[in-house]
Amino acid sequence: MLLQVQVKLIIYEYGASLIYNRQTPSKEGDTQYRYEFSGWSPAIADGATVGSAALYSATFTPILNYYTVTLPQENGYSINYTGNTSIPYNGDFSFTVDFDEGYYSGENFAVKVNGTAIQSDDNGVFNITGITEDKQITIEGVEYDGEIPVIKSIEDGKTYCEATNFTVEDDSLDSVKINGNIVTPDADGFYIVIPAAEPQTITVADKAGNSISYTITVNDGHTFTNYVSNNDAACTVDGTETAKCDYCDTTDTKTIVDSAIGHNWNEAAYVWSEDGKFCTASRTCRNDANHKEEATAVITSEQSKAATCTEKGETTYSAVFTVDWADEQIKTVADIPATGHALEKVPAKEPTETAEGNIECWYCEICGKYFKDENAQTEISKEQIVIPVNGTESIISTETGDDSNIALWIVVILAAGTAITGAVLCNRKRKYKR
């Protein structure tokens, strides 16, 4: 070690008085110490008589140097440390940078000591060791983000029916976690949440410490619980019911098995053909008039009344259906022609004194009736055709005569006295006397 010694030589005459000018000597300090003059050795006796050469040495007390750490005073963070910022020679200073709410270390964040960047240890502690000069700490790149991250496209607390995705917006996005696991977005910025049995929690945090959490449930498919009938069951078609998903607007419609209500038939109606040869049964559904059924009957027939000379006979037709909803029907048709009379002319026969005669007439062998004319227009009784034995009155009657016959007889009366038979006159008089 090179020792630098300052020597001041002062020469006095022998016997002279020593004069001490009280000057204070100094000793240059170093990084570790500064020196404080603490006196002469031996002490200088002011005014003493110089009798011999003497060496006075200045003595100094070393005082350890302290260095000052100057901290930045800016908004957004604070420097935390223990001890104080006056550091003895070769001492250390440790500190952390703690951000205020909303502030964070940006891309260009740097902690510098006297202009040189230093790095923190794993615990975020910055250490300055072996301090032998004043230290000025500066901090750069502190950013501010007062906004909570925004989660888009999903709603907190909602249940989804299939894998769903969301996006995130934040100026200083730090992490996106699903159930505590960091996830990364796809190329379009979407984070996907796949179906799971349990609710899933999405947490988004930014570098400034702002964070937000959503809890959603993602089901694998829709949940249809409450089906409501569509009241659309038809006679032969099952009705349907529809449910809306418990969690979305999707609906599901399904058939209600065995819900067809069946036809509601009205009474069967029957239509006969005039001639009784055909009979049709039909019925219509009260639920839907388009629902109709028809059935054709098997017809059997038998004569139910024989024809007479003048009246038609009748046939009774029976309609039997093979369907169970149609009842047997019966129709009687007067379709057997009357046979007509089988007339035989009965010639007139003059009565004698002992035997009756008869007028000309026609007799039907089938019905046993007598007619005045060959066309069987006027029926007369058997008694009426009789002409009594001679000398008795004829009893030709007009009991069955019509108005025209009455007129005839009136004419006969008016013409009384002319050539008419007494029999006729007597007949009429008798008749009118009644």
Ligand SMILES: [Zn+2]
């Ligand atoms: Zn759904």
Ligand SMILES: [Zn+2]
């Ligand atoms: Zn019907």
Ligand SMILES: [Zn+2]
């Ligand atoms: Zn007849």
